[in-house]
Amino acid sequence: MQLKIALLAGDGIGPEVIDQAVKVCDAIANKFKHDIQWMPALTGAAAIDAFGEPYPEKTHEICVSSDAVLFGAIGHPRFDNDPSAKVRPEQGLLKMRQKLGLFANVRPTFTFPSLIDKSPLKRERIEGTDLVFLRELTGGIYFGERGRKNGGNTAFDTCTYTREEIQRLAKKGFELAMARTKKLCCVDKANVLESSRLWRETVQAMEKDYPEVEVTYEFVDAVAMRLVQWPNSYDVLITENLFGDILTDEASVISGSMGLMPSASVGTKIGLYEPIHGSFPQAAGKDIANPLATVLSAAMMFEMSFGLQKEGALIRKIVDQSLSEGIVTEDLVKGDAKAYKTSEVGDYLASKIEIYKSSPGEVF
Numbered sequence: 622m623q624l625k626i627a628l629l630a631g632d633g634i635g636p637e638v639i640d641q642a643v644k645v646c647d648a649i650a651n652k653f654k655h656d657i658q659w660m661p662a663l664t665g666a667a668a669i670d671a672f673g674e675p676y677p678e679k680t681h682e683i684c685v686s687s688d689a690v691l692f693g694a695i696g697h698p699r700f701d702n703d704p705s706a707k708v709r710p711e712q713g714l715l716k717m718r719q720k721l722g723l724f725a726n727v728r729p730t731f732t733f734p735s736l737i738d739k740s741p742l743k744r745e746r747i748e749g750t751d752l753v754f755l756r757e758l759t760g761g762i763y764f765g766e767r768g769r770k771n772g773g774n775t776a777f778d779t780c781t782y783t784r785e786e787i788q789r790l791a792k793k794g795f796e797l798a799m800a801r802t803k804k805l806c807c808v809d810k811a812n813v814l815e816s817s818r819l820w821r822e823t824v825q826a827m828e829k830d831y832p833e834v835e836v837t838y839e840f841v842d843a844v845a846m847r848l849v850q851w852p853n854s855y856d857v858l859i860t861e862n863l864f865g866d867i868l869t870d871e872a873s874v875i876s877g878s879m880g881l882m883p884s885a886s887v888g889t890k891i892g893l894y895e896p897i898h899g900s901f902p903q904a905a906g907k908d909i910a911n912p913l914a915t916v917l918s919a920a921m922m923f924e925m926s927f928g929l930q931k932e933g934a935l936i937r938k939i940v941d942q943s944l945s946e947g948i949v950t951e952d953l954v955k956g957d958a959k960a961y962k963t964s965e966v967g968d969y970l971a972s973k974i975e976i977y978k979s980s981p982g983e984v985f
């Protein structure tokens with residue numbers, strides 16, 4: 622199969638983790654006889670330096686002419702500490718999500734048996750956790766009207782949602798629930814916010830179309846608590862943009878490291894795949910960042926954008942193998958075992974894929 626993939630490494634550790642995902646994808650392409658055409662393009666601080674904006678038109682053109690986008694991370698400390706900066710790397714990510722119509726962000730949280738003890742949470746609470754957040758990604762307070770008044774002494778950001786925006790996200794949530802355990806939780810703050818009341822009303826009206834799905838409605842503050850108390854009790858959760866941003870960072874604690882959780886952003890056509898972690902500037906250039914979230918994002922890309930299930934499954938299998946054999950970066954090292962470099966983990970994964978011989982009964 623011909624796969625044309627836009628490659629947006631971005632800032633900080635982005636280029637390092639993306640390099641490993643490329644090694645893994647190329648190994649998969651070799652093994653399964655695909656032909657990947659990588660289309661590199663600039664985003665974030667790197668694009669601001671080159672073009673004066675974080676998501677230049679040229680980058681957008683490359684994305685829309687590709688079948689999928691693989692993305693690293695965005696953000697640079699020189700902008701974080703300057704509240705008056707007119708252009709920020711993060712604006713690039715938001716513009717990209719909006720221009721590519723990526724309204725649904727799929728963020729799974731799961732545990733790896735060999736890493737259960739890396740989580741600060743108790744084993745018996747988290748074992749078997751396998752949940753998915755569907756975070757609305759192109760609406761809400763991230764994109765509402767904002768500004769200053771009273772001579773700059775009052776600031777406001779507004780959260781706006783239309784029924785249509787909620788319906789299209791909720792539809793994906795119901796469909797995902799149908800493909801899983803048929804449990805859907807709508808997370809909102811309907812006891813206070815009008816936009817949340819519209820979410821609840823809209824989702825309630827859709828229940829009749831999915832009679833097999835058991836829907837619950839919970840307030841975001843309660844979910845924040847129960848998520849780390851009884852993560853096992855959730856399956857598919859749908860929520861608005863900001864709540865989803867916060868809850869998915871929280872949920873990553875369950876898996877033991879933020880460097881592990883992948884994500885997919887989808888909408889009408891093209892899909893974008895990225896780790897949920899940020900640009901981690903303190904680690905940039907040191908070859909120590911964990912590449913697994915990006916590698917697992919590439920697995921999601923094979924499955925969701927190309928329908929290549931075996932390819933995705935083999936990546937997951939080899940990632941599991943690297944974890945159980947302790948070929949891991951310093952964030953996952955146990956006791957005084959050796960920490961591997963980012964690039965070494967990538968080399969290990971790629972070489973294991975190339976030589977993998979399936980055992981009887983295996984699909985790949």
Ligand code: IPM
Nearest residue numbers: 695696711714715866897899
């Ligand atoms: C994320 C990030 C972004 C967000 C930032 C970098 C704009 O935190 O993808 O979760 O808030 O959506």
Ligand code: MN
Nearest residue numbers: 866867870897
């Ligand atoms: Mn976030």
